[in-house]
Amino acid sequence: MITLKRCGANVIHPEGMTIDRPEGSGDYVFVFFRSKMELRLQSRSMYAEPNTYIIYNRDSHYYYKDVELPLVHDWFHFELEGADAWFNRLKLPLDTLMKAHDPLYITRKVNELHWENLQNGTFRQEIIDSIMRCLFMKLSDMRHHVEASHRVSRYYDSFLILRNEVLSSPSIWYSVEALAERMNMSPSYFQQIYKQIFSIPVVSDIIQNRLGHASYLLKSTTYSVSQISAICGYENDVHFMRQFKKFIGQTPSEYRGKG
Incomplete structure (x- = not known):
């Protein structure tokens, strides 16, 4: 140990x-x-x-x-x-x-x-x-x-900067197309490199980060579910609640009330 x-x-x-x-x-x-x-x-x-x-x-x-x-x-x-x-x-x-x-x-x-x-x-x-x-x-x-891997290493620093920016801004939704354009890549190649470097698809990474921030806000603040949905970049509460339930296994209210 x-x-x-x-x-x-x-x-x-x-x-x-x-x-x-x-x-x-x-x-x-x-x-x-x-x-x-x-x-x-x-x-x-x-x-x-x-x-x-x-x-x-x-x-x-x-x-x-x-x-x-x-x-x-x-x-x-x-x-x-x-x-x-x-x-x-x-x-x-x-x-x-x-x-x-x-x-x-x-x-x-x-x-x-x-x-x-x-x-x-x-x-x-x-x-x-x-x-x-x-x-x-x-x-x-x-x-x-x-x-x-030379293919990975040549892109690593620029991808890391991009990823840190994305994960530091859970309120902003970044499309694959927009991110790929910033890296001067096609969307498909961008997604291949992203997953190879970070071992997670870019869309899943963004969603998990947003829901992780939402989980923190549910436990540590008195913001309403609607407010947290907006803070985490969701355009409507229904989409937020469905995605939260799918990935976390509970509704936001259930998660907040647990423990």
């Missing part, structure tokens, strides 16, 4: 900071750099660009400092028996700076870890273990899937 020691999600240091532990931290450390950093690896200095990550070994020199302000990063410390074999299986090298092919996914998972770590449920440890294993396996899949 992977044991979480401590975790920081969306940690911001407006005035910067320096981490320097020459003998390591005594546990494994995952750090996702969201602003530019200076690192020291194997006694040499290098720069970590935003949207890169590293998994430090237990006794590795653990050093990084800000290059730009504010310093922004996500991180967690963990223990794992047989870690070398686990990461060898995943082909995720320790003490190696790697590119994050889906930064939004990483921030979401670290945020999940942060909040789950504050809970006291019966299965808390198992849930935390599952989240971390899911993260590492996804990083492995993305790293080798994207980097092994």
Whole structure:
């Protein structure tokens, strides 16, 4: 089981900071750099660009400092028996700076870890273990899937920017045709590349994102179902309620009343 020691999600240091532990931290450390950093690896200095990550070994020199302000990063410390074999299986090298092919996914998972770590449920440890294993396996899949395919890798950055824009704006409906035009592709080829990169059809991705935002609003606000429907970009309440029922398995009102 992977044991979480401590975790920081969306940690911001407006005035910067320096981490320097020459003998390591005594546990494994995952750090996702969201602003530019200076690192020291194997006694040499290098720069970590935003949207890169590293998994430090237990006794590795653990050093990084800000290059730009504010310093922004996500991180967690963990223990794992047989870690070398686990990461060898995943082909995720320790003490190696790697590119994050889906930064939004990483921030979401670290945020999940942060909040789950504050809970006291019966299965808390198992849930935390599952989240971390899911993260590492996804990083492995993305790293080798994207980097092994020239067709995917040449489009990845532009598609990631597009996807982050779309998922950050659940109130806007983006048609496949309009998105494909922005990528200078035919709709069919655009959909092929999108699914190959993100393992989900673009329309399903948009719908799930909108309904995920709707689910959050139903649980955390007093907005009416009609208001939430509009906020999430639906032209009429009936369409919203039917789609919510189809994908979530409950009506919006039933979902809000549950628990």
